[in-house]
Amino acid sequence: MSNLEDLYREIILDHYRSPRNRGELESPPALRVEGFNPLCGDEIVVYLDVTNGTLSNIKIAGTGCSISQSSASLMSAAVKGKTLEEVHKIISRFKQLMTITEGTLEDGSEPEPIDLASMGELAALAGVVKFPVRIKCATLSWNTLVQGLDEIPA
Amino acid sequence: MTSFDARRVRADVPLLRRKINGRPITYLDSGSSALTPRSVIEAMSRYYELRHANVHRGVYVTAEEATATYEGAREAVGRFINAPHPNDEIVFTKNTTEAFNLLARSWGAKNLTKSDAVVLSVMEHHANIVPWFQLRDEIGFEIRFLDVTDDFRLDLSNIDEALRGAKLLSLSSMSNVLGTINPIKELAAKAHQAGALVAVDAAQSVAHTPSDVTDLDVDFFCFSAHKMLGPTGIGVLYARRELLADMPPFLGGGGMIADVSTRGFTPAKGVARFEAGTPPIAEAAGLTAAVRYLEQLGMANVENHERELTADALQRIESHFGDQIRVIGPHNVDRRGGVISLDVEGVHPHDVAQVLDQFGVCVRPGHHCAKPLMKRFNLAATARASFGPYSMTQDTDTLLEALQRAVELFG
Ligand SMILES: Cc1ncc(COP(=O)(O)O)c(C=O)c1O
Numbered sequence: 001m002s003n004l005e006d007l008y009r010e011i012i013l014d015h016y017r018s019p020r021n022r023g024e025l026e027s028p029p030a031l032r033v034e035g036f037n038p039l040c041g042d043e044i045v046v047y048l049d050v051t052n053g054t055l056s057n058i059k060i061a062g063t064g065c066s067i068s069q070s071s072a073s074l075m076s077a078a079v080k081g082k083t084l085e086e087v088h089k090i091i092s093r094f095k096q097l098m099t100i101t102e103g104t105l106e107d108g109s110e111p112e113p114i115d116l117a118s119m120g121e122l123a124a125l126a127g128v129v130k131f132p133v134r135i136k137c138a139t140l141s142w143n144t145l146v147q148g149l150d151e152i153p154a
Numbered sequence: 155m156t157s158f159d160a161r162r163v164r165a166d167v168p169l170l171r172r173k174i175n176g177r178p179i180t181y182l183d184s185g186s187s188a189l190t191p192r193s194v195i196e197a198m199s200r201y202y203e204l205r206h207a208n209v210h211r212g213v214y215v216t217a218e219e220a221t222a223t224y225e226g227a228r229e230a231v232g233r234f235i236n237a238p239h240p241n242d243e244i245v246f247t248k249n250t251t252e253a254f255n256l257l258a259r260s261w262g263a264k265n266l267t268k269s270d271a272v273v274l275s276v277m278e279h280h281a282n283i284v285p286w287f288q289l290r291d292e293i294g295f296e297i298r299f300l301d302v303t304d305d306f307r308l309d310l311s312n313i314d315e316a317l318r319g320a321k322l323l324s325l326s327s328m329s330n331v332l333g334t335i336n337p338i339k340e341l342a343a344k345a346h347q348a349g350a351l352v353a354v355d356a357a358q359s360v361a362h363t364p365s366d367v368t369d370l371d372v373d374f375f376c377f378s379a380h381k382m383l384g385p386t387g388i389g390v391l392y393a394r395r396e397l398l399a400d401m402p403p404f405l406g407g408g409g410m411i412a413d414v415s416t417r418g419f420t421p422a423k424g425v426a427r428f429e430a431g432t433p434p435i436a437e438a439a440g441l442t443a444a445v446r447y448l449e450q451l452g453m454a455n456v457e458n459h460e461r462e463l464t465a466d467a468l469q470r471i472e473s474h475f476g477d478q479i480r481v482i483g484p485h486n487v488d489r490r491g492g493v494i495s496l497d498v499e500g501v502h503p504h505d506v507a508q509v510l511d512q513f514g515v516c517v518r519p520g521h522h523c524a525k526p527l528m529k530r531f532n533l534a535a536t537a538r539a540s541f542g543p544y545s546m547t548q549d550t551d552t553l554l555e556a557l558q559r560a561v562e563l564f565g
Contacts, residue, residue, distance in 0.1 A: 004512045008505075008563060016564075041521055041534040063534060065502035066564065137504065 006127035007134065008066065011074075015121075016066040021076035023059045025049060030057070031151060035144030037136060042068050046144045050152055054083050060141065067134050071125055072141035078122055084149065093119060094142055097126055098135055158455035163544040166191040166447075170544060174514035180552040183516045185330055185493045185540030187380045188361055190440070194384060197443035198436040208432055210409060220435055227438035228425070230445040235356075235375060236366040237392050242399070245391040245428045246438065250357040251281040253376035253391035254324075256428060257353060258285035260401040261374075261393075262322075268294040271320040273350070275300040275308055275336075276530050277329045280523040282355045282376075286324070300325075302530055306332045306484050313341070317348035324352075324374075328359035331522045331536065332483035333464070333493035335359065339370045346371070351397070357381055361542070362460055362491045364453040367392055379437065383542075384444035388437035391428070398425070405430040448543075456543045460492040463541050467494060467550045474554055478561055482536050492541035495522075497533060498557070501564045506537040509563060513556035 025032075025047035035044040042064035049057035058080050060072045075094070079087045096114055116123040128138045164170050167189045172179045181189060207217040209224045225241075232240020247253045262285075266272070272286055276299050290297055298316050301309040308325075317323065323345040328335045342352040353374035356365060361382035367375050375392040379385055393401065403410055403421045407430035412420040421427045448456065465487045471479055471494070482495040498506050503519035510517055517539045521528045528534065539553055 004509060004563070007508065013564070039520070041528075065504040067504075131508070134504075134508070 007131055009124045009127060011121050011124035012066065012070040015070035015073035019060065019069060019073040021059055021073065021080060022061070023047075024061055025057060025059050030059075031148050033144050033148035033151070035062075035140050035147070037064070037068070037140055039136075042137065042140060044068065044072055044141050044144055046072075046141060046148055048145075048148050048152075050084065053085075054081065055079055055087050056081065064140065065137055067128060067137040068140045071128075071138040074122055074125065075141050075145060078120065079145070084152075087145075087149070090122075091142060091146060094122060094125070095139075097122070098129060098139055158451055158459060158543075160459060160544060160546050163191070163451065164546065166193070167544050168192055168195070174516075175512055177514035177552075180513065180515040180549045182539040182541065182545070182549060182553060183518050184361070184542030184545070185358060185381070185538060186518055187386070188383045188542045189544065190383055190385065190444070191447050193447055194440045194443040198385060198440040201436045201439045209435055210426075223442075224433060224435050224438045227442045230442040231390055234365065234445045234449065235360075235392060236368045238368060239395045242395045242424055243392055245393065245398070245425050246433055247389040247391055247428075248387060248434070249378040249380070249389035250279075250355065250376045251389075253389050254281050254353075254355070255285045256391055256404045257374055257376070257393075258289045260404045260428070261397065262286070262289050263293070264400075264402055266293055266295045266321060271296040271298055273298045273300065273316050273320045273323045273345075275325055276302045277308070277332060277334065277524065277527045278324075278326055279330055279355060279357065280525070281357070282324055282326060282353075283526070295321075299526070302332075302334075302527065306334055306482070308334070308336050310341075313344060314348070317345055317350055320345070320348065320350040322353060323350050324355070326355035326358065328356075328362065328491045328493070329483075329524075329527070330358045330493060331495050331524050331527055331538065333491045333495075334484055335363070335489040335491055337489070338372065342370055342372050358491065358493065361448070361456075363457045373397055379441040379444060382444055383447060385434075385437045385440035388434040388441055399423075401428075403427045403430070407431050409433075451543055459543060460541045460545070461487050463545055463547065463550065464490065464492040464494065466547060467539075467541075467553070470550060470554060471496070471557075475557065475561070479557065482531060482533065492545070493538060494540065495536040495538045496557075497536055498560060501560055503535040503537040505564060506557070506560050509560040510537075510553070510556040513552055513559070515552055515556045517553075 031048040033046045044062035047059040058076045060076050078090050128134050169189050205216050205219040207220040209221045228240045228244045231244050237243045303309045327338050345352045351373040354372050356375050356377040360377040373394045378389040410427050410430040412422045478499045480497040484490045507519040517537050519537045520535050
């Protein structure tokens with residue numbers, strides 16, 4: 001049985017109640033990307049400042065449930081000040097975290113076990129996979145970030 | 155006089171024996187889909203076990219029985235909503251949504267022109283909005299929306315103006331978000347006076363209040379079996395006989411024709427014209443059983459029972475939670491059904507529903523396919539609890555206990 005405490009860990013509630021990097025950046029120069037969850041009406045706006053290959057600043061605006069809001073806050077804290085290369089690594093580890101229970105990957109191989117200890121506060125989101133309908137809440141901000149990074153000219 | 159005992163209804167619904175997360179299920183989502191009693195499930199099984207055959211085609215015994223089962227549903231539904239001529243007025247569709255699409259594509263496409271107007275309301279379900287927009291985008295008529303007042307009632311202050319020159323007034327008899335019951339009979343009289351026809355979205359009201367299309371004097375009446383203890387996959391469009399006789403077919407194919415050649419086709423007469431392809435036969439058997447079941451309970455008894463439950467729940471939510479939880483809907487049970495939309499201070503409806511699920515409480519978070527209404531009250535979503543004839547105060551007890559946990563967790 002999955003417990004509420006698996007989903008609503010203290011770290012998640014903390015990031016929901018006091019979200020980090022909340023606000024807006026002037027755009028341009030900052031990049032502004034919107035993400036939308038048409039099923040529940042959640043929306044998120046991610047502002048990105050990229051200088052010399054580094055994500056120098058990030059701000060989050062929008063509304064949503066505790067999972068989408070805390071995931072956005074945790075994401076912003078994890079990626080802020082990192083090089084784009086590091087950001088992509090963090091994103092792929094997060095995505096792994098969200099798919100781990102599915103057992104085998106699309107190509108049939110077993111996923112590598114995740115080193116939760118290396119993920120810091122992000123590991124608090126690991127419980128979300130036990131509540132499959134909430135995965136899309138947790139991934140909304142991350143997909144929006146990816147969309148933004150894709151728009152940055154190489 | 156029919157007898158009503160919610161405990162007996164509860165015992166008749168197999169699903170209510172389930173445990174969720176170690177607790178008995180507290181099903182408070184009847185507004186989405188009402189749970190099926192055993193007699194409905196058995197009626198469908200009986201079709202598959204004894205009479206499975208296609209309808210209107212075979213001459214063998216089981217095929218005739220299947221046809222009688224299917225056509226019998228038309229009689230049963232006609233009786234249930236007091237349609238004077240069921241065999242010429244009851245069309246089976248997939249659900250309410252398809253009934254409205256049929257209405258728009260058939261009656262609407264034939265009768266509406268650029269200079270016409272259709273009147274809807276801000277509290278409509280998307281099923282009674284989008285088909286009209288789709289048609290409007292092709293033909294170009296005007297769509298007017300009646301507003302909703304701050305106390306969650308239909309705003310009728312400019313009804314005469316709204317109806318002026320309109321060809322159709324299409325309204326829900328009970329809001330699936332607010333629980334508000336609209337004065338359909340009075341509005342139908344007004345609309346007819348202004349020369350407009352009247353369509354009713356009865357998806358919510360049909361399972362909770364008596365329905366009488368003759369007394370209401372309405373022209374079209376749409377609902378789904380699955381919201382009235384019946385199966386999914388079958389819905390109803392009632393259309394007044396004279397109007398139905400003049401409506402062109404919607405979907406084409408087998409069963410809806412009088413003749414087909416290499417040059418063209420002639421549609422069948424009557425309701426068959428709107429029922430292309432093999433219809434939902436087992437579902438029709440289930441719908442008949444659901445109608446019988448509700449008739450035995452007595453719709454007036456069901457209405458009274460749910461009104462008492464709603465009054466009790468509204469009062470307890472208010473006294474227990476005060477400003478922490480806002481009810482998005484009328485606060486007294488006058489002209490109001492058992493749909494209770496909640497806005498919990500500081501807690502997103504998805505989180506409310508998630509915490510409630512832990513207690514085995516089933517409610518629905520979201521915009522409930524009524525985005526214009528959500529926008530009217532500046533909400534993205536609500537958490538909605540809704541009652542059925544099997545609901546009891548113990549369901550409200552569990553709801554309150556679970557809501558208390560949600561408020562504590564996020565407070
Ligand atoms: C008022 C109202 N209208 C229409 C519908 C659509 O019903 P269905 O999904 O069965 O077509 C619903 C159900 O969600 C409803 O509550």
